[in-house]
Amino acid sequence: MKKTIRIKDIAKMAEVSMGTVDRVIHNRGKVSATSMEKVLKVLEKIDYQPNLIAKTLSSAKTYKIAALLPDASIDPFWLLPKIGISQAEKEFNPFGIEIYAFPFNPYQSDSFLARAQEVIDFEPDGILLAPIWRQESLDFTAMCKRHQIPLVCFNTYIEALHPLSFIGQNLHQSGRLAAELMCMGRPAGTFLIIHIEEKTLNSVHLYEKEQGFREYMQQNGNKIEVITIELESPHHPSFEATLEDSFRQYPQISGIFVTNSKAYDVAQYLEKTRRMQLRLIGYDLVQENLPFLQRHTIDILIHQNAEQQSFLGISYLTDHLVFKRDIPAIKHLSLGIVTSENLTSYI
Amino acid sequence: MKKTIRIKDIAKMAEVSMGTVDRVIHNRGKVSATSMEKVLKVLEKIDYQPNLIAKTLSSAKTYKIAALLPDASIDPFWLLPKIGISQAEKEFNPFGIEIYAFPFNPYQSDSFLARAQEVIDFEPDGILLAPIWRQESLDFTAMCKRHQIPLVCFNTYIEALHPLSFIGQNLHQSGRLAAELMCMGRPAGTFLIIHIEEKTLNSVHLYEKEQGFREYMQQNGNKIEVITIELESPHHPSFEATLEDSFRQYPQISGIFVTNSKAYDVAQYLEKTRRMQLRLIGYDLVQENLPFLQRHTIDILIHQNAEQQSFLGISYLTDHLVFKRDIPAIKHLSLGIVTSENLTSYI
DNA sequence: TTGTAGGCGTTATCAG
């Protein structure tokens, strides 16, 4: 029976017009002290909840959001965020959200710089960024601040880069989880951490996972040895050579932790060399990983929820731009554990 | 620059009035064949996307949804769905969705029947149901059909009960997953399946998990033995006695799979009797389970996503009632794996 | 069977 309170009602109670109430609520100025007071007194008494539906219908404004992230045709991992962005676009389009993609080459920071400039020139109302290089990202953040464009980052946490919001995994914890899973049922052994294309891709990201992995191992066992190696792309001859070397030097290796989405490269090598007893743990449900998971060459994939990361990113920007809501400065997503038996439930 | 197409635009193109277009789009009848054809021809050419914002603003109708599920103060598991329902209520309230709870006692089907009748008398626009008893649920579904009230079910899948939509886990697959996790790192052993309060709670639910568990074990090892027992509430003296018996009869038990959220009851017993080497796998992030998971008495919890289940349930009803969208007849949620190291990321 | 007018709650505009 209780009707919701409208601006009209407030106007009546405060004995002013709707226009004045609107001006007070959005403090657009041009209100006399007396009117101001009258309205504020009413607002204190009642709990005014603006009708978002009416608001968006009325203003009919559209917001341009620029999505600055790596080209999925260069690194397939980035297909996942693209999915989340599409979903978000569909969901928030009715609220006037439009998304424009600015893909860059994740192996060339020049490409990023060029695209970043394009984004600024584009004058978007908000930006979703997947930061890769520390310094370049910091510079870009500064630019956004200068132009007053709200920025939301996802996937890679970069210290001191203070966007409106960061969405991603707790990487340290993610490494600890990998370690726990590595030890499950066999609390001792020699484990190999592999960073693939670490120099060109984001090193901070991978290093934090390593730290977490080592920390857990140190706390939870004394008969554990952890070795780290870095590999180039599998097209590079050093890829196999380095792996061969490691197995020669540490024949007792019983588990491998690949710190990015490219476990499939290692899986392929393991199948070729018939090393099927190892426990292999990697990241992300990229297409390339799935067949290996299904036939147990990869035992476990940690799911970074890349789709949800980007979806939430757009969602937060929408909350900020359209609904003027507060959004969390940092949002850690769940660390999903995926095996052959629950894979289908995730896709 | 391209404006979105409005009903007004279609009316102009089809050379009829807005009213006629509206009648065609919502097939409310009372349209001549010629007008009908004119409008349909235009609709085929263009892709009309009705403006949901304007639609909900205009109709200003409110929808009452009845949530018929067990009382959380009797079984704590049901706190989780309650959380999801609250979130959904907050999110969809702007679209006119109002939710009314009808809690029943999950140990007494009489209580359910009484509440179910109340729900029908309440004449809601939609119903969210957590079915527990097969026959009672079937009867209730028939009632809803008769009264033309859309019904969405979650958590427990019941054969032949054909609601508008079912949301939950694939229970068979869930059992297979438990088995895979049980074997991880130790492919042989004797495993114990425990159903707690199976007679009073939903037996179908638990039985399907057992089937999945046994199927996986049968396919993946020959040195595996699986035993099933049923326990009453831990307050009942038979609880400990039955467990003691099992351990006496099968001293080599190396893993326990509790098929519902009450692994904490078993964990308590294991701690008391100092049996800490066993792998214990259970379900759900209920408060009672968490400390045991943190100190590794429970090794793994399978996360049924109870919050999301109920959230989606309300979300689907909203889609159906407000937006007239098609909703999936069945939605299987992901089978989450939770250990001590990724627990915090889930809560 | 058809067309039109009025209203949903807000915002924006423009005379007073």
Added chain:
DNA sequence: CTGATAACGCCTACAA
């Protein structure tokens, strides 16, 4: 500075 008034796109009612 203030208060009316016209959008926003759709739905409901009612008159033709």
